[in-house]
Amino acid sequence: MENKFELVGKRPTVLTESKKRRTLRGKPVISVSFILVLILACSFCELFMPKDPTYMDLYNADAAPNGEFFFGTDAMGRDIFSMIWYGGRISLFIGFFATVISVFIAVIFGSISGLAPKWVDSILMRFTELLLSIPSLLLVILLQAIMGKANVLSISIILGLTGWMSMAKVVRSEVRQIRESEYVIAARCMGAGFWRIVWKHLAPNFVSSIMFMAVMNVRSAIVAESTLSFIGMGLPLEIISWGSLLSLAERSILSGSWWIIVIPGVFLVLTLLCLTNIGNHLRKAVNRKESNL
Amino acid sequence: MIRENPFVYYGKKLFVFLLSLFILSLAVFFISRLAPGDPLVSYYGDRVEKMSVEEREWAENKLGLNESLPVQYGRWAKNALCGDFGISYKYKMEASEVIGERIGNTLVLGGIGFLLTFVLALGLGILCAYYEDKWLDKLLCRVGTITSCIPEFWLSLVLILIFSVNLNLLPGSGAYSIGNKDDFGDRMLHLVLPLAVVVINHLWYYAYMVRNKLLEEVRAEYVLLGKAKGLSKRKIIFRHCLRNIMPSYLSLMAISVPHIMGGTYIIETVFSYPGIGKLATESARYKDYNLLMLICLISGAVVILCNIIAQIINERIDPRMRESRHIEEGEVAENGK
Numbered sequence: 001m002e003n004k005f006e007l008v009g010k011r012p013t014v015l016t017e018s019k020k021r022r023t024l025r026g027k028p029v030i031s032v033s034f035i036l037v038l039i040l041a042c043s044f045c046e047l048f049m050p051k052d053p054t055y056m057d058l059y060n061a062d063a064a065p066n067g068e069f070f071f072g073t074d075a076m077g078r079d080i081f082s083m084i085w086y087g088g089r090i091s092l093f094i095g096f097f098a099t100v101i102s103v104f105i106a107v108i109f110g111s112i113s114g115l116a117p118k119w120v121d122s123i124l125m126r127f128t129e130l131l132l133s134i135p136s137l138l139l140v141i142l143l144q145a146i147m148g149k150a151n152v153l154s155i156s157i158i159l160g161l162t163g164w165m166s167m168a169k170v171v172r173s174e175v176r177q178i179r180e181s182e183y184v185i186a187a188r189c190m191g192a193g194f195w196r197i198v199w200k201h202l203a204p205n206f207v208s209s210i211m212f213m214a215v216m217n218v219r220s221a222i223v224a225e226s227t228l229s230f231i232g233m234g235l236p237l238e239i240i241s242w243g244s245l246l247s248l249a250e251r252s253i254l255s256g257s258w259w260i261i262v263i264p265g266v267f268l269v270l271t272l273l274c275l276t277n278i279g280n281h282l283r284k285a286v287n288r289k290e291s292n293l
Numbered sequence: 294m295i296r297e298n299p300f301v302y303y304g305k306k307l308f309v310f311l312l313s314l315f316i317l318s319l320a321v322f323f324i325s326r327l328a329p330g331d332p333l334v335s336y337y338g339d340r341v342e343k344m345s346v347e348e349r350e351w352a353e354n355k356l357g358l359n360e361s362l363p364v365q366y367g368r369w370a371k372n373a374l375c376g377d378f379g380i381s382y383k384y385k386m387e388a389s390e391v392i393g394e395r396i397g398n399t400l401v402l403g404g405i406g407f408l409l410t411f412v413l414a415l416g417l418g419i420l421c422a423y424y425e426d427k428w429l430d431k432l433l434c435r436v437g438t439i440t441s442c443i444p445e446f447w448l449s450l451v452l453i454l455i456f457s458v459n460l461n462l463l464p465g466s467g468a469y470s471i472g473n474k475d476d477f478g479d480r481m482l483h484l485v486l487p488l489a490v491v492v493i494n495h496l497w498y499y500a501y502m503v504r505n506k507l508l509e510e511v512r513a514e515y516v517l518l519g520k521a522k523g524l525s526k527r528k529i530i531f532r533h534c535l536r537n538i539m540p541s542y543l544s545l546m547a548i549s550v551p552h553i554m555g556g557t558y559i560i561e562t563v564f565s566y567p568g569i570g571k572l573a574t575e576s577a578r579y580k581d582y583n584l585l586m587l588i589c590l591i592s593g594a595v596v597i598l599c600n601i602i603a604q605i606i607n608e609r610i611d612p613r614m615r616e617s618r619h620i621e622e623g624e625v626a627e628n629g630k
């Protein structure tokens with residue numbers, strides 16, 4: 001093709017940027033790499049942790065950051081540097097696991113509601129609205145009370161059970177829009193079951209719209225876990241997570257040990273910030289026209 | 294749109310409100326009774342462990358804990374309708390009295406926080422939209438994203454650490470210093486830090502909404518017309534664009550009440566501020582059923598009420614919302630073609 005015609009007056013295209021740079025431009029490179037490094041470091045923390053995070057070195061309790069304890073120690077003499085990596089594992093696990101549960105419920109519930117006849121759909125939607133109207137903190141506290149003593153799994157399940165509602169609504173409206181399309185009807189005529197239709201035909205359509213919500217769900221699950229553990233309704237002190245690590249902070253205010261509050265908190269906030277950046281990137285970019293002002 | 298009789302219209306809304314409240318109370322009641330943990334402990338303290346079987350039975354009988362759940366719910370609901378929500382096992386007082394003492398504090402904190410957030414978010418949003426893509430807008434967006442990522446409890450801790458412990462400027466806990474209960478200035482001083490947390494935490498979310506709505510609005514045709522008429526940029530934004538986004542902003546704020554309320558609960562706990570948020574976490578921990586139920590009901594009622602208000606605002610302004618179901622069906626049909 002190129003040799004048959006000669007384009008006259010074509011502006012020479014100058015490729016100054018390398019291909020690699022172009023594919024990465026506008027993408028949250030720093031955030032993704034931070035999260036990846038964090039996940040790697042937390043999963044393999046045994047390799048480089050200088051101390052045992054559960055060991056209570058009472059002789060060195062409340063020590064300020066120094067050469068031996070990079071980030072200091074808490075009121076029980078545990079090394080904060082080691083605890084951050086060790087506890088990050090649990091915090092991240094809860095964030096991701098809770099999200100997996102939420103997404104699973106949301107997809108199932110949303111698909112059922114979207115495919116169901118109108119009256120079932122409206123009952124299911126009223127139900128989600130009712131659930132949404134209970135303040136989520138109270139709901140979590142109530143569920144936590146039923147499940148008894150908190151552990152990593154029970155907290156993830158509770159957070160997963162309380163976080164799916166708004167995602168389900170999005171799935172439902174997407175499904176309702178495509179449920180009458182030819183390919184879905186065709187699949188149904190050929191005898192495809194519920195799961196096959198959801199997985200093969202519906203899911204590819206709503207994946208992009210719930211990706212953003214899923215990433216935000218990881219973020220809010222991590223916040224919820226740390227908040228719960230902080231007010232003493234989540235993980236107990238022995239199970240180290242960023243939340244239970246910070247639950248000692250209230251006491252350390254009185255002794256003025258700032259490092260117990262600030263250092264784990266900075267890690268927490270940085271993680272949340274990176275997740276937000278990734279989430280915002282996943283949200284469909286709005287195509288802005290020129291301003292009329 | 295067919296004009297409905299306002300009595301029928303508001304009657305329907307009231308019915309929905311009461312129905313939701315009933316389901317909410319049912320759910321909260323059963324969940325709290327199914328939870329493990331001994332409510333006798335919160336009433337009698339550690340003495341429960343020394344009680345004999347007969348004494349336990351007598352105590353359970355007295356508090357009505359040994360009957361079947363539906364019977365317990367029926368009695369609770371009957372009493373509740375007469376304004377009697379039972380006694381708080383921990384405080385040995387009427388649950389409504391315990392809450393009555395504290396709800397004022399929460400209302401002050403939540404109310405002022407809400408108003409400040411409301412006004413500041415609007416201002417910030419306008420500022421960002423006015424200077425779209427200039428450095429100020431970019432800076433505010435960056436800072437805003439960061440502040441919205443900070444968990445409430447951690448922000449509270451850091452503020453206490455800086456202003457209360459290190460600088461010794463502001464009190465970091467309680468609603469008033471001991472013996473100063475009626476001192477207005479002292480109370481205000483105690484409010485500064487919790488309020489700062491409420492505002493900082495929620496501000497950007499709403500400001501960002503205002504910014505985005507305004508940016509959409511600014512791209513409308515009428516702005517061009519205004520400009521052709523010679524109106525100044527400021528006039529166009531304040532006189533025309535702002536008026537168009539106000540309704541959706543108002544309904545957004547109505548929906549936001551539960552978010553701000555939930556945040557207040559955590560903040561109260563960190564600042565040991567004697568409001569119902571602190572009471573809620575406390576009563577959940579001590580299995581103080583009657584108190585917990587009443588708090589859940591009050592919070593739930595506020596949330597449902599706010600949702601209904603938001604719905605009413607939306608429907609008043611945009612009658613299409615009322616027929617949203619039909620529109621949706623139309624869309625589905627079109628897509629199916």
